Amino acid sequence: MIYNQLLPYLLVSGVLFSVGLYGILERRSLIGILIAAELVLNAANVNFLAFGRFMDVDKAIGQIYSIFVIGLAAAEVAVGLSIVIAIYRKYRSINIEKLVKLKG
Amino acid sequence: MQLPSIGDLVFLCFVAITFLGAVMAVGLKNIFHNALSLALALLGTAGIFVFLHSEFLALMQVLIYAGAISIAIIFAVMLSPPISLKPKKRRLSKILVSLCVSALVFASLAYVFIKTPWPVSPDPDAGDYSVVHLGEVLIARYAFAFELISVVLLVAILGALVIAREEPGEKAKQTFPELEEERWAP
Numbered sequence: 429m430i431y432n433q434l435l436p437y438l439l440v441s442g443v444l445f446s447v448g449l450y451g452i453l454e455r456r457s458l459i460g461i462l463i464a465a466e467l468v469l470n471a472a473n474v475n476f477l478a479f480g481r482f483m484d485v486d487k488a489i490g491q492i493y494s495i496f497v498i499g500l501a502a503a504e505v506a507v508g509l510s511i512v513i514a515i516y517r518k519y520r521s522i523n524i525e526k527l528v529k530l531k532g
Numbered sequence: 533m534q535l536p537s538i539g540d541l542v543f544l545c546f547v548a549i550t551f552l553g554a555v556m557a558v559g560l561k562n563i564f565h566n567a568l569s570l571a572l573a574l575l576g577t578a579g580i581f582v583f584l585h586s587e588f589l590a591l592m593q594v595l596i597y598a599g600a601i602s603i604a605i606i607f608a609v610m611l612s613p614p615i616s617l618k619p620k621k622r623r624l625s626k627i628l629v630s631l632c633v634s635a636l637v638f639a640s641l642a643y644v645f646i647k648t649p650w651p652v653s654p655d656p657d658a659g660d661y662s663v664v665h666l667g668e669v670l671i672a673r674y675a676f677a678f679e680l681i682s683v684v685l686l687v688a689i690l691g692a693l694v695i696a697r698e699e700p701g702e703k704a705k706q707t708f709p710e711l712e713e714e715r716w717a718p
Binding site: 429430431432434435436437438439440442443444445446447448449450451453454455456457459460462463464466467470473474477478480481482483484486487488489490491492494495496498499500501502503504505506507509510511512513514517 | 554633650653659660668695
């Protein structure tokens, strides 16, 4: 019974987090980084729900944390994409290596 | 050797879908393909949520994440290079460094996960998972989080509109920068 233990869920969320971290470090495109950040937030969701199910707590608490994270992710994507569009207007590019205006 | 049960097989299928989507979301070169793979990974995660007795969250995941957020990102296809353009090569040193860092983070996470004696409750299926209970707790005890997230969403919508709005004096430049290859990010 794999799905009735805590450890597999934790490992799944660990893998998701690591893949997202790899994407954030390696991608040069702003939207690619945004996509990788979504994976990291998703890993947090899996973790909250797994601990909410397997620990001796009120079963609603983990789900409420996850709802909060989903709401924050929606807000983050809205603001992030509008920032990407504003940057594209100014630089005609979304490659982060071109954004060097603040470089000392 | 014990045969895996049906539940195990379905669970492993969802895990495989999630991992495949996640790897493709960061590995493929075209942003459009990345966004579609992200939707796949999010759908796989919704299946995992069902195994955690969070059917309501699985529904919200499909509606909000796979429905709204991925579609918003797919709008970014406007900013992505044409598929016919040959994708740029990524730098090998950057890939190696990122791989090392994320593998190290995963190794330490897995070590902590395996070594910690988690105080798991003896009967994880006991307890009230129902949506009724969830709604009562959300409105009563966690009302502050509920109100906070509404304010955050309102401010984010207004902020996104203000940031993405075109400046009054600014005119759209009529250039065809698609022809300059080097500005597309890998």
